[in-house]
Amino acid sequence: MAVPSDLIVSVSGIRGIVGAGLTAEAATRFAAAYGSTVAGKRVIVSNDGRPSGEMLRHAVTAGLLGAGCKVEDLGIAPTPTCGFAVRQLNAAGAIQITASHNPAPWNGLKMFGSDGAVLPAAAGAVIRGLYESGDFARAAWNGIGTVGVPPDVGADHIQAVLDTVSVAAVAGQRFRVFLDANGGAGGPLGVKMLTDFGCEVIAHGCEATGVFAHEPEPIPAHLVDVAPWVKQHECAIGFVLDPDSDRLALIDENGDCVSEEATLALAVKYRLRQQPGTIAINMSTSRMNQDVAAAAGCPCVRSAVGEANVVALMRETGAVLGGEGNGGVIDPRIGWVRDPFVGMAFILSLMAEERKPFSQLVAELPRYAMLKTKFTVSRERLPDAIAALEARWPEATINRDDGLRLDGPDWWLHVRGSNTEPVVRVIAETPDPERTAQLCREAGSVVTG
Template identity: 85%
Template sequence: MAVPSDLIVSVSGIRGIVGAGLTAEATARFAAAYGSTVAGKRVILSRDGRPSGEMLRHAVMSGLLGAGCTVEDIGIAPTPTCGFAVRQSNAAGAIQITASHNPAPWNGLKMFGPDGSVLPAGAGQIIRALYETGDFARSAWDGIGSVSVPPDVSADHARAVLDTISVAAVAGQRFRVFLDANAGAGGPLGTRLLADLGCDVIQYGCEPTGQFAHEPEPIPANLTEVAPWVQQHECALGFVLDPDSDRLALIDETGTCVSEEATLALAVKYRLRQQRGPVVVNMSTSRMNEDVATAAGCPFYRSAVGEANVVGLMRDTNAVIGGEGNGGVIDPRIGWVRDPFIGMASILSLMAEEKKPFSQLVAELPKYAMLKTKFTVSRERLPGALAALEARWPDAEINRIDGLRLDGADWWLHVRGSNTEPVVRVIAEAPTAERSEQLCREAGAVVTGG
């Protein structure tokens, strides 16, 4: 059976429009394929707040039970809580029903391994092959799995985060903070965590109904109505979550949206004060993190793009923190998943230590401007285009781990082909927006032959 053309398959799961590419049949089949790789073992199941998640929950259960799995259904929960639950309960893996930051018509499955991290590419390819062939386990009547509802794990997740910081130091500042969960899965845990930190929490969309108040991706363009409320409520800062709560966006006390790239940089700055050690980010994440790590005298590494790739390199280097520039902080003390809750606690702890307005902490980070563009380029042309880029900037440091990354003295370019369409993504970062625009324009001319 071929994967439907409108069903997106990645190394860690599937995603599509509910009722079109993503149907109950396709969902149950993917769950059965996954269940075949952990047949007879315990699997955590959770979902974000999207209303379609209830239908898909039954489809996933059907696939897992048919493979003989014991399903522990933790209900609506953030993606990092799902990963945390796997580690805490020594489960064989997990499926989170979510479409992350995609619009409301979408949903999907994100799959986890026994260490609580999203599946790496190799494991994901095995499951896709099982889905396509249908050669997966089918239990007899007396071998079908079972379902249970374990004790609430969110309190343990919150406690694990709180154990990494000085709660008294944060609580002593009595911060008023704004939390926009946009009706996603992270509202209850985010509210609990911030209250435990002694914060006065102004809540917006903190009930996980899945009825989004604004577009779900937490980028400045989607927060124009929300951002002013931070200043209007006299908050020290605002936190914004995506629907499955693995990304953290920030709004300063003036109501100004802060680049998502700053989330990880601020968390890295605080973490390296606690413990010096290696830092890992992906190829397309801001150099702010490298500058912060270098200033602290710590090793710094870059992986290929993708959460599983970041986690793999974090393990290899014994990193103390890592993540991605989309607002994703990964702290191995909590789990191997992007976790906004450790991000919140770290940033509030940094504010408590520095006793400075949040906008000042952001202003003190290294200054860079990033631009993301894409150009239509055939797969056949891509190798020659990358070679031409190397020739265009012969003095740049070259990295071919993931497409091509060129590093200059104070700038970088990352050029990589799309896995799903004939385009090349070009990302540039430099001290000024004008320089980033110039780099993208020049790179685009090279790769398109213009």
Template identity: 75%
Template sequence: MSDELIVSVSGIRGVVGRGLTAEAAARFAAAYGGTVGPKPVLVSRDGRPSGDMLRHAVIAGLLGAGCTVEDIGITPTPTCGFAVRALGAAGAIQITASHNPAPWNGLKMFGADGAVLPADRGAEVRGRYESGDFPRAAWDGIGCTRVPPDVLGDHRQAVLDLVSVASVAAHRFRVFLDANGGAGGPLGVQLLADLGCEVVQHGCEPTGHFTHEPEPTPAHLTDVAPWVKQSGSAVGFVLDPDADRLALIDEHGVCVSEEATLALAVQYRLNQEAGPVVLNLSTSRMAEDVARAAGCTCVRAAVGEANVVGRMRAEGAVIGGEGNGGVIDPRVGWVRDPFVGMAFILSLMAETGRPFSELVAGLPRYAMLKTKFEVPRSKLAAAYDALERRWPDARVNRDDGLRLDGSDWWLHVRGSNTEPVVRVIAEAPTDADVRRLCDEAGAVVTG
């Protein structure tokens, strides 16, 4: 287990009590506080037990920088972003390690627009954190703490306004929801109830105690998946701890690639309104094919929510996101929002009259493999050069690590922003093709 504190333009993340301490959290919060204006700063967290300790540290750092703090408690990450705009705050710090294992936690920063800080502002906070150049208020300049109105209901209504509630409610879907003890359980349960669904709940209390590995990938849901069929549910929805990712299980208890979440959301959204779509470089071609079939442009951005959001704004995109189960609809907010994904998928089921498994079967079919290797960052540049030499005929993109595109395959290799690993992701026509790509790329980067 790493003792390293990962400091990036997105925030900090580490193992609690080792890389991530109360001192580091307070210092980082103070550095962030030095970059915001006089408006209040929101503080929220996912359900991890360590979040309570870090909450006190973050609030202390912000108060010491002279900020007014509005504590919104255990809250999904997309609700935090929504609340920034709804409450007119200067920004927010969300205490979460997203999909990392239980010993981890971290801080994620938002700006006044309710989006994750862009790279330039994140770099400013990082610089202040590392140099210690941030304000330290005198006794009569210390900030205060307030508890604002609850915004969960407003977020829920903003999602409901995007779909025909009556159309979904008429089908009275039974839906399995696994929040895995994370922050999204209460909002997810209420949203589904408002859509007329009967909700089969699993881990929907935000205790932070995980019943399975927190990253909601098919490999981690083998024990959960059969319960969807056993409960007679039409679909299974699975959230990660801070509820910014949505994984899917069909009515037969089969785990569906998290890449399908965005593809189905794009399909529904473009049925409503045609417009540009923005995906990151590691996202499946499924969503791109769906967009192009609808006659819409599809643009690729560097991995990372802030990068996708920045490109969405530039392109005037009607929807965007990342293939890890993250759907971004600017009508609700600039954050990956699984509640939007749930509403869109149920609406697609209601309007087409097709079972969920048939919707998935109707998507373009590719084999995809996501792997990771422990490789020092100092070796990445040489590894990228070696990979280009290995596939000399591929189209090269170095916007974010290295992406190579062949005639019917692509390979993306990049250092993770959240873990001390190198990610190697590939997509190709068959399982054998994609395994060969990842194995060969892995041998190059670790060689």
């Protein structure tokens, strides 16, 4: 059986529009394929609160039970809590039902291994092969799996985060904080953690209804109505979560949205004060992190794009922190998943130490302008386009781990083909917005020429 053309499969799992590519049948089949790799073992299941999650949770549970798995149903839970639960409950893995920041019609399955990390590409390929072949592990009538409800893992997750910082230092500042969870899974835990920090919380959309008040991707264009409330409520900072709570966006005390690239850079700055060490980021993440790490005398290494790739490099290098420029922070002490609760804890701790307005902390970061563009290029032409880019900037340092990354003295350019459509993504960063735009234009003309 072939994967439906409108069902997206990647290193992160599967995703599609509910009722079209993503159906109950597809979810059950994928869960059965996953269950076949951990037959008879404990598997965590949770969802991000979207209305379609209820239907898909039953479908996923059925597929796992048919493989004899012992399902631990967390109900609605953030993606990082799902990953945390795998290690906390000594499970063989997990399936989180989520479409991350995609619009409401979408949903998906995100699969984890026994380490609580998103499955790497090789393991995902095995599950896809089982899905297509239908060669599942099938339990007999007396070997069907069971369903249980575990203790409150969410509270343990938040306590683990609190244990990494000084709660008293933050509590002493009595911050008033704005939190917008947009109806997603992270609202209740976010409010709990901020309250435990002694903050006065102005909560918006913090009930996990799955009903979005604005577009779910937490980028400035979608926060036009939300951002001014931070200033109106006289908050020291605003935090915004995506539906499954693995991304953290920031709003300063003036009601201005902060680049999502700053989330990780601020977390890096704080973490390296705690413990110097290696920082791991992906190829398309801001150079701010590299500069912050260098200022602390620490190395910064880069992986291919994708959370699983960042985690693999963190393990290889023993990194003390990692993440991606989409607002994702990964602390191996907590788990191998992008965790906004870690990001909030570190940023509040940095504010408490520095005793400066949040906007000033952002202004003190290295200043860069990033631009993300894409151009239509056939897959067949991509190798020639890559070679032409190398020839155009012969002085640049070359990295071919994920498409092509070119590094100059104060600029970089990352060009990679899409896995799902005939486009090339061109991302550039320099200290000047116009220079960045020009770099993207030049690269675009080379790859399409």
